[in-house]
Amino acid sequence: MEDAAEAEVSEEIIRHAMQHAVSAYIAQRRARVPHFIRQHFSLRGALRLYRNGLGADLYKASFNLFWAWPRLLVRLLSSIAESIGLRGLAACLNRIPAGFETNVQRELTWLVYTELLEVPFQDGKRETQHDALLEEILNQPEMTALYRPYVEHLRERHGYSEFRAGLENNLREFYLTREAASDMAANTVTLAAGGLYFSQITPGALAISGVLSQAIAYHLAVSNFFFGPTLGALYYHYFPPTPSASLTIATIVGIMVALTLVASFAGIVVDPILAMLGVHERRLQTFITHLERLLTDKQSPSYRFYDHYYARVFDFVDYLMIAASRLKV
Secondary structure (H helix, E strand, C coil): CHHHHHHHHHHHHHHHHHHHHHHHHHHHHHHHHHHHHHHHCCHHHHHHHHHHHCCCHHHHHHHHHHHHHHHHHHHHHHHHHHHCCCHHHHHHHHCCCCCCCCHHHHHHHHHHHHHHHCCCEEECCEEECCCHHHHHHHCCHHHHHHHHHHHHHHHHHHHCHHHHHHHHHHHHHHHHHHHHHHHHHHHHHHHHHHHHHHCCCCCCHHHHHHHHHHHHHHHHHHHCCCCCHHHHHHHHHHCCCCCCHHHHHHHHHHHHHHHHHHHHHCHHHHHHHHHHHCHHHHHHHHHHHHHHHHHHCCCCHHHHHHHHHHHHHHHHHHHHHHHHHHHHC
16 A cells, blocks of 8 residues: 555656656747757848858759649648548648758758757767756656666667657658748749840749740841841841750759759748747747647647656656665565
């Protein structure tokens, strides 16, 4: 009876301590968001971050730019499938990759894990073992009294795939918002160029490529007109030339390369603007809210992480109680 009573007390202490620790940890993460934004999404921070975009990111960004519309269609179909109860199809569609992970995204992932969340993380040869959540749990007075000498054994807990997958899914949503902003910046360039130089609305690379190839074909035809450029301009005003397929393809490729450069480094301008408008702070606070649900929502599949965590803590306490009782004998 006495052992059962001690077990109930230990169970209540552990649950109480973990609840307080998670609440304190989440509050600390929220408090770190403004500093994180100032550090990495200001103009200086964005320049430092986007230095990682030189090199392989250029071809990755090219593919991601081409993949933007198919990705949007996939997400739309997934939402429709989910709404009509086709959860299996929705799950399959959600597994379709959103594109290549760029070096900028990879660096930002490292910064989120190590500076904002402060949890153990490994990225290639880089690795950090700092664990702010574990430290917060161990700093709870009741936990210290129970098993502080044994807590190092708990460091393996971050291997639970459900928690990690849930965290990465929510982080991916944050990246998609930033990518959308970069794509919007690239499309804004095409709209502005179309309006300024051709007096036409050109939303996207293909539209402006068609207009630009038409303009190039016109100027080439005028300059090479048999009776001179003046009569050529008059003639081709009423009978506009048709651009060749090779000219159209070359123009499309050139525009896509230019837009890739814009999309790859638009964040240098876009990120500070989003930071000033409070968009980054809202998105990161939403991300932390999702993290809090992963740690506390009993209906979430990732809540199994909490159960594993609790079970491991309780096993240690139970082991200590058994060892103590045997020593008494």
